[in-house]
Amino acid sequence: MLDKIKNINKKISALAGSSMEKFTTLTSRAIPLAIENVDTDQIIPARFLKATDKQGFGDNVLRDWRFDKNGDINTNFSLNNSKYSGSILVAGDNFGCGSSREHAAWALVGYGFKVIVSSFFADIFKGNALNNGLLPVQVSEGFLKTLLETVEAKPETQIVVDLENQTISIANSDVSESFDIDPYKKTCMINGYDDIDYLLSKKEQIEAFEAEQTL
Numbered sequence: 001m002l003d004k005i006k007n008i009n010k011k012i013s014a015l016a017g018s019s020m021e022k023f024t025t026l027t028s029r030a031i032p033l034a035i036e037n038v039d040t041d042q043i044i045p046a047r048f049l050k051a052t053d054k055q056g057f058g059d060n061v062l063r064d065w066r067f068d069k070n071g072d073i074n075t076n077f078s079l080n081n082s083k084y085s086g087s088i089l090v091a092g093d094n095f096g097c098g099s100s101r102e103h104a105a106w107a108l109v110g111y112g113f114k115v116i117v118s119s120f121f122a123d124i125f126k127g128n129a130l131n132n133g134l135l136p137v138q139v140s141e142g143f144l145k146t147l148l149e150t151v152e153a154k155p156e157t158q159i160v161v162d163l164e165n166q167t168i169s170i171a172n173s174d175v176s177e178s179f180d181i182d183p184y185k186k187t188c189m190i191n192g193y194d195d196i197d198y199l200l201s202k203k204e205q206i207e208a209f210e211a212e213q214t215l
Contacts, residue, residue: 058110096125
């Protein structure tokens with residue numbers, strides 16, 4: 001048993017160095033995507049899944065909506081509208097449904113998003129997002145409707161996402177709502193940990209446990 005623990009400890013140390021960006025509070029403008037049931041094939045079409053690393057996926061996020069069949073920019077799509085900007089995507093209900101491809105999270109992060117807001121997320125997408133430093137904020141349908149209407153009417157609106165206190169609000173207003181997040185994933189995001197980094201943060205406890213086994 002002790003030898004197994006030591007071997008695990010060595011393997012953990014060897015895998016260090018892939019930390020994510022820390023996330024505590026984000027204040028940003030937002031891009032509205034008032035479409036429900038956006039599935040992972042729409043987020044990143046299957047024809048772009050040949051790459052085995054995360055590089056370049058952001059270029060093709062929501063590709064078939066951002067561009068027409070001739071490859072020309074769809075100027076009517078919100079991501080191509082110059083009046084909208086920011087690292088928060090406010091999407092319709094049931095975002096990230098469909099297949100389990102982690103590439104969907106890679107594409108959204110690669111495009112520059114740090115937060116996705118919806119009234120419902122597919123469980124697998126939510127897990128993939130959190131594992132890649134992308135915060136899925138699930139809010140009530142009423143709050144989502146208010147956010148979408150506010151951002152569409154006033155694109156300069158600032159949205160504040162406070163992970164430590166688990167709240168999302170419209171800056172300089174009383175419009176606010178709390179959201180849930182798995183405590184372990186919250187710890188990882190605040191500290192910029194992936195799963196390996198988290199285990200490394202417990203290295204002293206692991207070594208102390210090892211020492212106890214030799215007594």
